Amino acid sequence: DIQxxxxxxxxxxxxxxxxxxxxxxxxxxYSNLAWYQQKSGKSPQLLIYAANRLQxxxxxxxxxxxxxxxxxxxxxxxxxxDEGDYFCLxxxxxxxxxxxxxxxxxx
Amino acid sequence: EVQLVESGGGLxxxxxxxxxxxxxxxxxxxxxxxxxIRQAPTKGLEWVASISPSGGSTYYxxxxxxxxxxxxxxxxxxLYLQMDSLRSEDTATYYxxxxxxxxxxxxxxxxxxxx
Numbered sequence: 179d180i181q182x183x184x185x186x187x188x189x190x191x192x193x194x195x196x197x198x199x200x201x202x203x204x205x206x207x208y209s210n211l212a213w214y215q216q217k218s219g220k221s222p223q224l225l226i227y228a229a230n231r232l233q234x235x236x237x238x239x240x241x242x243x244x245x246x247x248x249x250x251x252x253x254x255x256x257x258x259x260d261e262g263d264y265f266c267l268x269x270x271x272x273x274x275x276x277x278x279x280x281x282x283x284x285x
Numbered sequence: 286e287v288q289l290v291e292s293g294g295g296l297x298x299x300x301x302x303x304x305x306x307x308x309x310x311x312x313x314x315x316x317x318x319x320x321x322i323r324q325a326p327t328k329g330l331e332w333v334a335s336i337s338p339s340g341g342s343t344y345y346x347x348x349x350x351x352x353x354x355x356x357x358x359x360x361x362x363x364l365y366l367q368m369d370s371l372r373s374e375d376t377a378t379y380y381x382x383x384x385x386x387x388x389x390x391x392x393x394x395x396x397x398x399x400x
Contacts (some may be wrong), residue, residue, distance in 0.1 A: 212386040212387065214330075214387075221380055221390040221391065221392055221393055222330065222380075222387075222390055223390070224384075224386060224387060224388050224389075227385075227386035227388070228386070233388070265329065265330055267330075267332075267386070267387065269385065269386060272335070272344045273332055273344075273346045273347070274332040274335075275332065276329055276330040276331065276332070277329075278329050279329045279330075
């Protein structure tokens with residue numbers, strides 16, 4: 179199975195701060211990588227797919243980058259509504275696997 | 286507007302069965318692969334199973350293979366997950382999702398396996 183190592187596990191950011199979350203795959207996943215945001219008690223929402231494509235309706239402060247085994251999600255200017263848990267997903271090979279998650283809080 | 290509504294969850298004893306349903310609307314159901322993903326309480330996300338648009342291909346994680354069956358009824362725009370021989374470790378909120386990248390998710394349904 180492909181292992182997804184996500185870091186950091188938690189992050190505290192100030193209003194307007196730019197933050198990054200990383201995911202490293204145990205093998206090449208050929209940009210088959212997505213990022214999700216999950217707010218407390220809600221279902222996950224797709225933010226980024228195919229490593230760097232912004233899902234419709236997602237604010238442009240969210241961006242994704244990476245290739246091969248290394249990927250990152252960047253939030254350019256933390257907003258209060260960005261608090262929540264963030265997960266990466268590799269969709270390259272079954273079984274699809276998620277990163278362990280990053281809890282993002284507003285400082 | 287895409288809507289996915291899960292149902293069929295509840296409390297069940299170990300070894301028993303449960304069948305989840307996911308009613309879809311707002312898109313052409315028969316054109317899209319569908320998925321089940323679960324999340325144990327206070328834990329991360331875990332992919333469970335996927336099915337192709339026609340239903341001809343199915344995929345499972347090893348821990349549910351032989352116990353869970355994913356299926357779909359394209360005429361009814363409904364996805365199913367038949368869960369047999371349930372174990373305590375299957376306790377989780379189960380989400381259905383659609384699209385190659387799990388583009389849209391349902392609200393989730395809780396399954397608790399306990400005696």
